[in-house]
Amino acid sequence: xxxxxxxxxxxxxxxxxxxxxxxxxxxxxxxxxxxxxxxxxxxxxxxxxxxxxxxxxxxxxxxxxxxxxxxxxxxxxxxxxxxxxxxxxxxxxxxxxxxxxxxxxxxxxxxxxxxxxxxxxxxxxxxxxxxxxxxxxxxxxxxxxxxxxxxxxxxxxxxxxxxxxxxxxxxxxxxxxxxxxxxxxxxxxxxxxxxxxxxxxxxxxxxxxxxxxxxxxxxxxxxxxxxxxxxxxxxxxxxxxxxxxxxxxxxxxxxxxxxxxxxxxxxxxxxxxxxxxxxxxxxxxxxxxxxxxxxxxxxxxxxxxxxxxxxxxxxxxxxxxxxxxxxxxxxxxxxxxxxxxxxxxxxxxxxxxxxxxxxxxxxxxxxxxx
Numbered sequence: 021x022x023x024x025x026x027x028x029x030x031x032x033x034x035x036x037x038x039x040x041x042x043x044x045x046x047x048x049x050x051x052x053x054x055x056x057x058x059x060x061x062x063x064x065x066x067x068x069x070x071x072x073x074x075x076x077x078x079x080x081x082x083x084x085x086x087x088x089x090x091x092x093x094x095x096x097x098x099x100x101x102x103x104x105x106x107x108x109x110x111x112x113x114x115x116x117x118x119x120x121x122x123x124x125x126x127x128x129x130x131x132x133x134x135x136x137x138x139x140x141x142x143x144x145x146x147x148x149x150x151x152x153x154x155x156x157x158x159x160x161x162x163x164x165x166x167x168x169x170x171x172x173x174x175x176x177x178x179x180x181x182x183x184x185x186x187x188x189x190x191x192x193x194x195x196x197x198x199x200x201x202x203x204x205x206x207x208x209x210x211x212x213x214x215x216x217x218x219x220x221x222x223x224x225x226x227x228x229x230x231x232x233x234x235x236x237x238x239x240x241x242x243x244x245x246x247x248x249x250x251x252x253x254x255x256x257x258x259x260x261x262x263x264x265x266x267x268x269x270x271x272x273x274x275x276x277x278x279x280x281x282x283x284x285x286x287x288x289x290x291x292x293x294x295x296x297x298x299x300x301x302x303x304x305x306x307x308x309x310x311x312x313x314x315x316x317x318x319x320x321x322x323x324x325x326x327x328x329x330x331x332x333x334x335x336x337x338x339x340x341x342x343x344x345x346x347x348x349x350x351x352x353x354x355x356x357x358x359x360x361x362x363x364x365x366x367x368x369x370x371x372x373x374x375x376x377x378x379x380x381x382x383x384x385x386x387x388x389x390x
Contacts, residue, residue, distance in 0.1 A: 021307040022314040026063030033058040034081040042089035048162035061194035066311045067274040072365045093275040102373025104198040104347045109250040121180035147232030159193035168208040171219035175241035181208045183237035198347030209243025216243040258362035261285035267335035271350040274343035290327035290335045295353040
């Protein structure tokens with residue numbers, strides 16, 4: 021999990037399947053066939069590649085019209101982060117709901133049996149069981165399969181959505197607090213209230229090229245509901261980097277130190293805060309560790325200074341600057357007193373992400389303006 025590998029994946033996508041992305045992206049070809057999506061999400065999740073550079077590379081390769089659908093999908097990731105920043109209660113509710121659902125598993129044997137069969141891929145539902153196995157074994161699912169899986173989990177198996185979101189975060193190599201939490205809420209009909217995503221047998225049959233044809237799906241389910249949606253709060257102001265020598269603290273939400281907006285700050289030492297999700301699988305933790313090691317090595321070369329895992333006293337009394345950590349484990353673990361700087365991309369896009377996606381979607385040309 022390195023920036024170099026991400027750049028290779030981007031180049032391969034632009035030279036190959038990227039030209040057909042709009043037409044083929046909804047098709048899940050199966051774990052052994054060539055992907056119909058970019059497979060860049062593990063790099064974007066850690067910002068080994070940034071959304072901006074990927075979107076601009078697609079525009080350069082395919083032109084505005086040819087890149088439109090792909091760029092729009094890249095902006096969904098930006099939107100989810102901005103929405104969670106302006107609705108942080110959503111993350112707190114997810115964690116509380118997950119813990120409450122786990123308590124139910126201890127008290128309700130029937131629910132526990134259904135849950136255990138689901139995560140083991142032993143429900144007997146065609147497609148669903150294969151996706152559960154692929155998720156655990158490969159740390160990846162096609163985006164359309166993620167939607168089908170979540171819908172079946174919620175509406176056919178009638179399992180708490182928070183447990184499904186936790187299952188994804190545990191195993192997905194691109195597991196992101198914002199994208200994962202809000203996507204599960206979207207499927208449930210909580211993000212766009214009263215409009216759930218319902219997995220349908222004919223849709224699954226069509227977009228898996230006939231590989232899966234599940235019977236017994238609940239295709240007429242009502243949306244989940246909550247009494248009051250998470251409240252909106254103003255987007256917190258970012259700091260600016262001070263002039264002169266600083267210590268730079270990297271974290272897993274932004275591992276592109278070469279392009280941070282540091283102004284006249286001069287980085288003289290770098291440390292890495294390695295904070296995976298609390299329940300991440302060994303595979304995810306290994307990817308996180310590799311990405312951090314790569315970022316520290318690049319930072320040392322770029323700034324010409326020591327770069328190491330964070331330890332007590334590493335900053336040596338210098339002001340500590342860190343890229344903005346969105347709501348999630350990295351933000352929770354940042355030490356007090358850090359000056360949090362935000363990229364211009366996020367400054368332009370996140371204030372437009374406080375409601376539905378269409379507002380940001382319409383402003384993509386403005387956000388991408390030079």
